[in-house]
Amino acid sequence: MAEANKNIRNFCIIAHIDHGKSTLADRILEKTETVAVRDMEEQLLDNMDIERERGITIKARAVRLKYTAKNGEEYIFNLIDTPGHVDFNYEVSRSLAACEGAILVVDASQGIEAQTLANTYLAIEHDLEVVPVVNKIDLPSADPERVCSEIESVIGIPAMDAPRISAKTGLNIEDVLEKIVTDIPAPSGDTEKPLKALIFDSYYDSYKGVIIYIRVMDGTVKIGDTIKLMSTGAEFTIVEAGHMDASSLVNSGELKAGEVGYLSASIKSIGDTRVGDTVTLADNPCEEALPGYRKVNPMVYSGIYPADGAKYGDLRDALEKLQLNDASLSFEPETSIALGFGFRCGFLGLLHMEIIQERLEREYNLDLITTAPSVIYKVTLTSGETVYIDNPTNYPDTSLIQQAEEPMVKADILSPSEFVGNIMELCQERRGIFKDMQYLDDTRVTLHYELPLNEIVYDFFDALKSRTRGYASFDYELMGYSPSKLVKLDMLLNGEIVDALSFIVHIDKAYGRARKIAEKLKENIPRQLFEVPIQASIGGKIIARETVKAMRKDVLAKCYGGDITRKKKLLEKQKEGKKRMRQLGSVEVPQEAFMSVLKLDS
Amino acid sequence: MDSLGIYIHIPYCAKKCPYCDFFSESYNKKSVMHYTESVVRNLKYYSRERIVDTVYFGGGTPSLIPAECIGKIIDSVRENFILSENPEITLEVNPNTVNADKLADLYSMGVNRLSVGVQSLVTSELKTLGRTHSAEKAVETVINAEKIGFKNISCDMIIGVPNQTIESIEYTIENLCKLPVTHISSYILKIEKNTPFDNPDFISHMPDDDTVSDMYLFMVNELEKRNFMQYEVSNFAKYGFQSNHNNKYWKCHDYLGIGTSAHSCFEGKRFSVPPDIKSFNENAFQKTVITDENPCGFQEYAMLRLRLKEGIDVSKHPEIISKTPELLKAGYINFDGKKISLTPKGYLMSNSVIEYLVF
Numbered sequence: 003m004a005e006a007n008k009n010i011r012n013f014c015i016i017a018h019i020d021h022g023k024s025t026l027a028d029r030i031l032e033k034t035e036t037v038a039v040r041d042m043e044e045q046l047l048d049n050m051d052i053e054r055e056r057g058i059t060i061k062a063r064a065v066r067l068k069y070t071a072k073n074g075e076e077y078i079f080n081l082i083d084t085p086g087h088v089d090f091n092y093e094v095s096r097s098l099a100a101c102e103g104a105i106l107v108v109d110a111s112q113g114i115e116a117q118t119l120a121n122t123y124l125a126i127e128h129d130l131e132v133v134p135v136v137n138k139i140d141l142p143s144a145d146p147e148r149v150c151s152e153i154e155s156v157i158g159i160p161a162m163d164a165p166r167i168s169a170k171t172g173l174n175i176e177d178v179l180e181k182i183v184t185d186i187p188a189p190s191g192d193t194e195k196p197l198k199a200l201i202f203d204s205y206y207d208s209y210k211g212v213i214i215y216i217r218v219m220d221g222t223v224k225i226g227d228t229i230k231l232m233s234t235g236a237e238f239t240i241v242e243a244g245h246m247d248a249s250s251l252v253n254s255g256e257l258k259a260g261e262v263g264y265l266s267a268s269i270k271s272i273g274d275t276r277v278g279d280t281v282t283l284a285d286n287p288c289e290e291a292l293p294g295y296r297k298v299n300p301m302v303y304s305g306i307y308p309a310d311g312a313k314y315g316d317l318r319d320a321l322e323k324l325q326l327n328d329a330s331l332s333f334e335p336e337t338s339i340a341l342g343f344g345f346r347c348g349f350l351g352l353l354h355m356e357i358i359q360e361r362l363e364r365e366y367n368l369d370l371i372t373t374a375p376s377v378i379y380k381v382t383l384t385s386g387e388t389v390y391i392d393n394p395t396n397y398p399d400t401s402l403i404q405q406a407e408e409p410m411v412k413a414d415i416l417s418p419s420e421f422v423g424n425i426m427e428l429c430q431e432r433r434g435i436f437k438d439m440q441y442l443d444d445t446r447v448t449l450h451y452e453l454p455l456n457e458i459v460y461d462f463f464d465a466l467k468s469r470t471r472g473y474a475s476f477d478y479e480l481m482g483y484s485p486s487k488l489v490k491l492d493m494l495l496n497g498e499i500v501d502a503l504s505f506i507v508h509i510d511k512a513y514g515r516a517r518k519i520a521e522k523l524k525e526n527i528p529r530q531l532f533e534v535p536i537q538a539s540i541g542g543k544i545i546a547r548e549t550v551k552a553m554r555k556d557v558l559a560k561c562y563g564g565d566i567t568r569k570k571k572l573l574e575k576q577k578e579g580k581k582r583m584r585q586l587g588s589v590e591v592p593q594e595a596f597m598s599v600l601k602l603d604s
Numbered sequence: 605m606d607s608l609g610i611y612i613h614i615p616y617c618a619k620k621c622p623y624c625d626f627f628s629e630s631y632n633k634k635s636v637m638h639y640t641e642s643v644v645r646n647l648k649y650y651s652r653e654r655i656v657d658t659v660y661f662g663g664g665t666p667s668l669i670p671a672e673c674i675g676k677i678i679d680s681v682r683e684n685f686i687l688s689e690n691p692e693i694t695l696e697v698n699p700n701t702v703n704a705d706k707l708a709d710l711y712s713m714g715v716n717r718l719s720v721g722v723q724s725l726v727t728s729e730l731k732t733l734g735r736t737h738s739a740e741k742a743v744e745t746v747i748n749a750e751k752i753g754f755k756n757i758s759c760d761m762i763i764g765v766p767n768q769t770i771e772s773i774e775y776t777i778e779n780l781c782k783l784p785v786t787h788i789s790s791y792i793l794k795i796e797k798n799t800p801f802d803n804p805d806f807i808s809h810m811p812d813d814d815t816v817s818d819m820y821l822f823m824v825n826e827l828e829k830r831n832f833m834q835y836e837v838s839n840f841a842k843y844g845f846q847s848n849h850n851n852k853y854w855k856c857h858d859y860l861g862i863g864t865s866a867h868s869c870f871e872g873k874r875f876s877v878p879p880d881i882k883s884f885n886e887n888a889f890q891k892t893v894i895t896d897e898n899p900c901g902f903q904e905y906a907m908l909r910l911r912l913k914e915g916i917d918v919s920k921h922p923e924i925i926s927k928t929p930e931l932l933k934a935g936y937i938n939f940d941g942k943k944i945s946l947t948p949k950g951y952l953m954s955n956s957v958i959e960y961l962v963f
Contacts (some may be wrong), residue, residue: 068862079931121618216948276847289941531956531960532934552934553813553953553956554952555792555817555951556952556956557837557951557952557954558837558952558954558955559791559792559837559838560791564853564861565867565876566853566869566899566908567874567876567895572955573955573958573963574963577963
């Protein structure tokens with residue numbers, strides 16, 4: 003271990019949503035006086051509005067702190083924030099690769115949750131030292147002893163001496179800081195070796211260009227150096243190098259092995275700076291790149307269209323900008339007869355999809371229409387060829403299909419035992435295959451199911467929450483494909499298939515879904531000049547039908563003493579109003595109709 | 605050049621009806637005399653060698669003002685234009701404002717067509733509509749007018765009134781048609797912005813659109829059964845008694861409007877006069893606001909003509925013909941290969957149908 007690094011600690015905090023990760027981060031910033039108390043805003047590290055509102059972290063972020071330990075020595079802490087949700091596992095693994103240790107925050111009353119487990123295992127896989135902390139001990143329902151023994155029995159790490167804290171009140175925060183010093187190892191690495199640094203995050207700054215966050219593994223990098231990004235071979239000259247304060251970048255000119263910091267090198271395109279890539283020096287490169295991250299594959303796809311077709315270019319720009327700091331977002335242009343030009347976007351999961359949509363609408367002020375989320379189906383054609391389908395529109399004709407397979411997930415559901423019946427019922431409805439059930443303690447169980455991904459992309463999480471009064475938590479990982487009786491369900495308006503409303507569904511579910519969607523459409527399509535037959539069909543066979551009756555009265559009866567201009571203006575205004583609807587053949591469909599079928603049970 | 609219609613707006617009412625958004629003020633003899641002079645002055649201003657074959661006194665309540673004022677105006681038309689041999693001179697009448705003598709005076713001044721604001725012959729409906737006259741008074745007015753010599757009498761009625769029923773409409777139609785009436789205008793009650801009826805309580809009591817549509821189709825059928833043939837969305841006439849004046853509106857013919865809030869389509873422009881009696885009286889000539897520099901284009905022509913039973917010739921408009929099959933299937937139009945006209949069901953949806961065809 004290099005002597006210079008012995009007082010550096012690189013760590014992250016992992017926790018289930020709501021267990022207090024961001025609050026703990028805030029307290030650590032405060033205690034180390036990184037932020038003056040007067041500048042304290044709640045959830046300082048979560049600087050996106052959505053993050054603060056939802057109380058979650060979407061993006062990884064890093065900050066450098068100074069701490070004088072009880073042994074009298076001064077330490078440098080690099081705290082790398084991580085998202086808690088399973089959808090953002092990719093981002094978590096990026097953060098973990100830059101750290102030597104992880105603080106595991108567990109709620110003193112709720113105990114271990116599914117996401118806690120998933121992220122802890124991820125940390126252990128990365129050889130991190132896991133430091134358990136029991137939070138919210140100020141709550142009356144807190145039971146830190148039970149939670150500590152749960153951590154020992156479920157995760158298998160010693161926890162009896164875990165700090166018992168209240169991040170909210172600030173109680174025992176010093177214990178956490180001391181644990182970081184004593185339990186988390188200092189980074190290794192050799193400053194004499196050629197530069198080898200890992201990019202774990204990046205974002206675009208309109209003045210400085212792309213800012214990359216790195217963890218230096220070996221060597222040194224300073225202003226004026228020419229760096230090389232190993233996967234692309236692109237070279238840049240360093241303009242700034244330094245570390246991250248709680249709210250700004252501090253250009254200290256140099257970063258050394260073991261340190262976490264940022265580089266700015268007038269990089270114009272985010273495409274050049276793939277997160278997970280290795281940075282080295284152009285004139286003294288290291289021999290091989292760091293392993294990087296496992297490539298993430300989107301699990302859920304959805305079409306995103308601008309409500310106003312003229313905003314297509316704006317949508318593309320917005321997606322490109324979002325992709326700059328969300329490498330897991332993928333998109334490519336697609337065309338829908340119903341919705342015009344838009345993009346097929348791939349997401350890590352449902353929350354990820356929602357977050358992206360919300361950011362597009364809020365940060366880029368776009369009005370969007372999104373199609374129902376779809377998973378990727380694997381279809382073996384009669385020709386023997388295998389195709390992967392992420393857009394129902396491209397689903398082959400039944401006669402060409404030898405075998406269809408759908409993605410399955412391994413789901414862990416943690417819940418108080420009283421809700422087991424409800425959960426089993428729900429999983430049954432969603433075509434789940436029960437694997438086993440374990441008691442975590444007297445009152446809590448974990449249920450293991452295999453579930454088709456397409457059954458959970460809609461509203462599984464909401465349904466689970468409502469059937470367990472919000473107590474159950476849920477996590478899943480993709481386990482592979484399994485053969486399934488799938489059909490493509492088309493919705494027809496006035497006899498014409500509306501491509502944006504087609505979806506793939508298990509044959510046993512097709513009828514129920516078809517009826518619900520037809521009803522929703524009927525509710526949301528206004529009566530108009532002609533009656534609108536709504537039909538659902540599978541392979542040309544109609545399985546559900548509704549009708550929006552024609553409007554009956556739309557007339558200006560009076561002659562207004564020859565005031566013709568007034569009449570004409572009324573008609574022109576009416577015409578203008580209809581432009582806000584999608585014209586499908588002779589049917590006018592408001593945006594709400596497209597949106598309503600996405601939320602069938604609400 | 606086509607013959608001209610002249611519209612005279614009389615902006616006075618004894619009491620404003622709660623559904624009406626036409627401009628009017630309360631009656632005041634001095635103001636009326638002044639206003640009459642202003643109308644006469646304006647007629648002089650527009651004086652032309654043009655044949656005038658219709659004069660229409662609308663309001664407001666034209667029957668409220670002294671017959672001599674109406675007479676002065678008619679005389680002025682005669683002096684400043686070429687009044688045709690058998691002009692149609694219509695006056696809107698509120699039954700409560702006229703007795704036999706006044707009707708006789710109006711007749712002697714040259715008025716030969718009355719448009720009587722009957723609205724309904726059901727007392728409760730008249731009350732709901734805020735009308736002050738009784739059903740009996742309305743009937744008496746029509747009978748008196750006929751006795752005096754009026755041979756062309758139109759009555760207004762309204763459907764879509766709260767608590768109205770198919771039966772009550774039948775009652776009004778049946779009894780109206782027993783009278784010496786030649787023409788019926790039947791309007792669907794529409795709530796105009798900022799009128800007393802424009803309130804949630806009143807609106808919540810109105811029959812819904814489906815019910816009103818049934819009422820309308822019933823009404824068309826009942827009137828036609830009694831030889832009042834529909835010739836426009838809201839107008840029905842016995843053979844030979846269509847309103848020549850109102851037809852000018854739908855046929856893009858010239859009409860000149862004199863008086864506050866009067867509208868004109870005159871010698872190539874549409875214009876209107878601001879609703880301000882003081883300004884109208886004080887200006888040598890009425891101020892006009894041009895509302896359309898280029899009226900009577902095809903779109904407007906079609907929009908107006910499609911209100912008429914005779915419809916429009918579309919033989920030179922393949923883009924319109926291509927839209928006919930769906931409309932035919934839905935029963936909104938008649939199409940003989942050359943002319944399109946709306947059916948009663950089509951009239952009910954005329955905004956959408958016209959917009960679909962030509963906008």
